[in-house]
Amino acid sequence: MKRFEDASWRESMRIRFDYNNMMSDMIGEEYGISKEQILALQPKIKAAIEALKEKRKAGKTEWRDLPYTQADVVKDILATAEAIKNRFESFVVLGIGGSALGPIAVHQALNHLHYNELPREKRNGCPRFYVVDNIDPERMRALFDIIDVKSTAFNVITKSGSTSETMAQFLIVRDMLKEAVGDEYREHIIATTDAEKGNLIRIAREEGFKTFYIPAGVGGRFSELSPVGLLPAAVCGIDIEELLAGAAYMDELCSKDDVFENPAYMAAVLQYIAMKQGKNISVMMPYADSLKYMADWYAQLWAESLGKKFDVEGREVYVGQTPVKALGVTDQHSQIQLYTEGPFDKVITFIKVENFRSQVDIPKGYEDMPAVSFLGGHTLGQLLHAEQMATEYALYKAKRMNRTIILPEVNAFTVGQLLYLLEVETAFAGELLNINAFDQPGVEEGKNATYALMGRPGYEEKKAELEGRPKKREEYII
């Protein structure tokens, strides 16, 4: 029996959402949100709930059902991960955006913080793990300096199957593999992509790569709980069944229609009201190095989903909230000044971990110097908690909106909950804002311009358009 099958263990691992410091009875009428404001939104909230339910029923938000629909996929992933473990020294993800940020965040959260530096037996026999989420030539070359392609498996991940960066990486790797291992290169490449759309699936089928599919109703930034995230996680020894069980548990917690009992809906409603009050920035500040890259993953989710323009009676309206990544306590020493005394334009979301997986005692010392010796006898975890609470207090005192997501500890079950919570919050915020949270039309222009500049056939007109742009003036470059 797995521990997540035990109801009392699950309950003990429930993530909680503390929104006290968003509320006017805590930070003051002028600065916070009142219960009445939330109640006044009930018709809108009800409509948003119905709209999300409809989408789920119509199969448009398949990401919501990933915790339940993948029993066979999980089996296949576990078998594949085992085979990779037995054969390869390194496992490299080639992908970008939604095809990279989730694998990075979950790996950082659930594996040793210096995973790659550990000897293999301390990695439970798992391969070293790298995610190449950029096309910087220096970084690519640096990777090839430390891996041996002969003993490396590459997981090419792209939902669209056509992202230039990922396909460029793929071409490079395929060529190197062919050179190094000849025809066997096929066994070194696993493709994770849409079952029908895009170029990668065609290539994968032609060349006989092992493939995993991203379901049609699962967009890149909502895909971490699909094979996009599950294969890399399983290869590195993470319990993916527990991850999915955590997501299913959060789905249950987010199934109530009463916003006061639904953490994802409440989180979204508060952000919605905050946005209306000019809070254009959403800072995510985990107080745990393991969750540092959750803020990266969340940044894409929140930015691409909610940053939209639309038409209201011929007038363009722009919505969205700029996500900012921060890390406690590190960024207390760089950003907190701005958060406490700068403009009232932010909501700060802390992520607090109650129990750390490691304990480090601070030894006593310098008893004759009280300003140093008070630290002795505490633990680093206590110091971190005190600093989180102190920062929360400082923000509360400065009447700045802040909220805290509390994880009893960091494990696959709580991380599954966290991912799912933030995904539902984002989708619900999208409904409240009346926008499509699942597209990203604003990234197309840049992509098309890149195609034109790189000479992709069919983009000749775009190239001409680009060449017709005003020439840059020397006088403005100094």
Ligand SMILES: O=P(O)(O)OC[C@H]1O[C@H](O)[C@H](O)[C@@H](O)[C@@H]1O
């Ligand atoms: O997974 P892919 O199709 O390669 O997409 C990778 C990324 O590409 C674009 O930049 C999209 O805006 C992102 O939402 C997406 O995650």
